[in-house]
Amino acid sequence: MLKKELEKQIENILRDIGVESPRAELDTPAEMSHGEYSCNVALAYAKVFGIKPADLAQKIVDALLAKKHPHVESIEIAGAGFINFHLSSEFFVKTLEKIISEKDLYGKNDLRAGEKVIVEYTDPNPFKQFHIGHLMSNAVGETISRLIEFSGAKIKRANYQGDVGLHVAKAIWGMQELSGAMPYTKEDTLKKIEFLGGAYVHGSNAYTEDESAKKEIDALNKVIFEKSDDKINGLYDWGRKVSLEHFEDIYAKLGTKFDYYFFESETAPLGMFIAEELLAKGIFEKSEGAVVFKGEQYGLHTRVFVNSAGLPTYETKDLGLNKMKFDREDFDLSIIITANEQNEYFKVMLKALEFVDASIANKTRHISHGMLLSADGKKMSSRKGDVITGESLIVDVEKMVYEKIADRGLSDTEREVIMSQVAVGAIKYSILRQSPGRDIIFDFKKSLSFEGDSGPYLQYAHARACSVLRKAKEVEIVADLKKADSTGALEKMLIQFPNVVVRAEKDFAPQLVVTYLTELAGSFNAYYANTPIIIDAGDSAPYRVALTSAFAIVMKNGLWLLGMQAPERM
């Protein structure tokens, strides 16, 4: 890699003039006129020599020029003492060649070669609705999985679902109350899901509003956990199955394929075993009839691991879950993605996990996504039933896309496929455009807008490029990089892709990919609007077609990283 070679060269020069273990890092300047790479070592080390940064920069540049790298066109000193590198047109042509020959592989790196990583995300609960929060977890988790995969690791996608616990008791209590309205087996999934959702809301409201219902639900929770009543078991099996089948439909649409499914009903027994061990060791203690972990001694807070009824809480199940993951495979890294409201909780749970197995705890990392707030800044809640389900959101956006592409001359099947791809792209973009962990103000109208900064903007640029490539084929123009135009903004953007991927992967920052692709699409759109690519392009046509092809590849790879499809027409 050119970047590393240049960094090494600069470090050697610094060492020659007396800097001990120097570190030189090339940056990508925000301003294109500053070249493709810039270096700030002169500013950092000027004080060591007691000279002006510009003078030190000159020294370094002289040494660099004495052994000039063949891919460097020119080196200049700018600003307070930045060293800016302008790369040669041969370098750009070579990179474009590389993009076209590597195709889907372009932009990959080997930072995590040989590693095994597990990412847990989405985590919807059977008996409850799949709401927009799950959509967010899925979008973030899928893109982080793909970034890690693109860095050479073997990735396993895991989904952890709460099939036991108080929410199940609330739902089953509600099912019994509303049993008259229970859909027949033949009726479609949506009806069943609606019924389940309603049952949960009913049970949840009763739990807070009606003291005797609360007692019944608490008792039911124990019955469910012990599987001691056949009739309840029947309701349980029905609800669980309906939920899980529904979830699979959504995963398919979102483009996620899970390798492992974990259920709380499985993690609870292992968790209980662990909790008892920790209690015996004195790490956990009894308090008011419950088993608790006092986090205060580590600057955290106390949490209940086994409640006074003797049932495991989420805390204990999580201990079992994280142990169980490492029983499956020996992972180098385990990532858990949840909403940011669980940040403090995870600190406590991970602290407790240290006492179970320190190496597992050290390899486990919690990443949070933000909460979805409605336009008035309030939290959307599933307990009150005013939730927007994942499904309804996707369907609403799909309808809009369907209308929009009515006059594109597409077949019905094409139209349906594109509708879904663009709708999912629009939703994922609105989630991934900002840094994960921050709340998202979800304004329906804006999030569903296809103008400007949006998923469809990226997909549209890609579809246009594909359209150009189809045209090129039609008029028999073969891509060829020999007759290069002068290097422009589009070429400069294209060669940055691998650097962006590395940064995004290191920081788990998908928004960097989003921002980059948005700028890249802008570059292509401007190029497209101002440059004849085929018609009236004369001798330049083969190069311009090749450039268009390189753009389409990078855009497609970038969209893949974000978990979005790249339709060839729309």
Add this chain to the structure above:
RNA sequence: GCCCCUGUAGUUCAAUGGAUAGAACAUCGGACUUCUAAGCCGGUUAUGUAGGUUCGAUUCCUGCCAGGGGCACCA
């Protein structure tokens, strides 16, 4: 009360300690006999506050102000 997170343009968001803080929406104004106008070109507007560290701070540290989340048997 204690702990954590966040304050950037009218609004929604970007910005690995670096150069003139970058987009989009909104708004106003342009271009089109051409390969997809979900597009292109141009105008206007921002780092909560007071200090500190640094050659250099939106970024790191401290105080204050404002908003959000968490803090015992939900997940």
